[in-house]
Amino acid sequence: MVLSRFRRATGRLLALLGLVSPLLSVPLLPALAAEAVFPPAGGIGLVPPAGMTLSRSFAGFEHPSGASIVIVAMPAEAYGQLAEKFTPDSLRATGFAAVGAAEPLAVAGGEGRVLRGSQSARGIxxxxxxxxxxxxxxxxxxxVQVPEAARAQVPNQAVEAALGTIAFRSPGSVADQIAAMPYAVGDLAGFRPVRTLMGNTLLLTDGPKDVDPEGTQPLVIVAPSLGKSPVATGQQSAFARKALGTIREVKDIAVTDESRTSEGGAVLIRLRATGKDVRSGRKVGVTQTIRFEGKSYLRVIGLAGADQPDALARAERVAASVIPR
Structure with missing residues (x-):
């Protein structure tokens, strides 16, 4: 029951951020756990292909060509349910075209399944x-994703060998994981940290539940962009409104207020909105602040019941205190 709630809550978080993406993978060579490189405070690591280094934006590795390895950690109990649905058919809706069925993946002291395939995103x-x-x-x-144009720099054999080196260790505490984030939060505004995701996303709540699939507690999510594609000057407002529409568990979203401010070289767009919870139909309030700076952006979302306006105001305090490292 706890696992089921965790999976729903994690899925809710990924959907809210628009981070749900296809899964894909491969077979491999056995690995020495001692050789594995781990993201700061992370519990899962591997030996990356040549030219790939630890990312400062997410838990994983990146290459100048745009290739990346993203690692998402979950409880051990999640494996059975994830593996059961780990099929080409279940991933097709995400845009992932699998080549063949899932295959066993050797993992030191554990087990795994892999799928290979292809996908296009933003014309790549x-x-x-x-x-x-x-x-x-x-x-x-x-x-793992490698642009077709970069396959000579990060060849298939190198990726497969890297997947064969996946290793586990005890992760750092939530505090350690927050300290390793690519940004600092100066004011929690009465919210408490619940968990981190992908080494760059922070989930905060206000209430006793760590897992709240019904969404009865106020929620704040802090997450930077994964890519380095700058939003054109003058397009930030349109981008922010489009991003607001990706909050999948809130329907009938209507923007009630928008503000634009500058801070140094950054542009901040704050939107306030109302909507309805997709499942319960109850009225909810939404606040979203996006900080555009250079080739990246940082997004803070606050969700709360319509009868909890103070929670949204506090979520905006959190947003105002977030500074990229």
């Missing part, structure tokens, strides 16, 4: 792999 074609792995006290989703 990628070769992709997704692995569902279990070891030690954790489960992981390891997603």
């Amino acid at each position: 074609a990628y070769t992709k792999w997704v692995a569902v792995v279990r070891g030690g006290d954790g489960t992981g989703l390891v997603t």
Whole structure:
């Protein structure tokens, strides 16, 4: 029951952020856990292909060509349910075109399944792999994507070898994970940290529940962009409104207020809106602040019942205190 709630809550978080993406992957060579490189405070690591280094934006690795390895950690108990649905058919709706069925993946002291395939995003074609792995006290989703144009720089054989080196260790505390984030939060405004995701996303709530699939507690999510595609000057407002529409569990979203401010070289767009919870139909309030700076942006979302306006005001305090490192 706890696992089911965790999966729903994690799915809710990914959907709210528009981060749900296809899973893909491959077979491999055995690995030495001692060789694995781990994201700061992370519990899952691997030996990356040549030229790939630890990312400062997310839990995983990146290459100058645009290739990336993203690691999402989950409880060990999640593996069974994830592996059960780890099929080409279940991932087709995400845009991932799998080549063949999932195959076993050797993991030191554990087990795994992998799928290979391809996907296009923003006009770029990628070769992709997704692995569902279990070891030690954790489960992981390891997603690799390599632009077709960069396959000579990050060849398939190198990716497959890297997946064969996936290793587990005890992760750092939530405090350690927050300290390793690519941004600092100066004011929690009465919210408490619940968990982190992908090494760059922070979930805050106000209430006793760590897992709240019904969404009865106020929620704040802080997450930077994964890519380095700048939003053109003058297009920030349109981008922010489009991003607001990706909050999938809120329907009938209507913007009630918008503000634009500057801070140094950054542009901040804040939107306030109302809507209805997709499941319960209850009225909710939404606040979203996006900080556009250079080639990236940082997004803070606050959600609360319509009868909790103070929670939204506090969420905006959190947003105002977030500073990229």
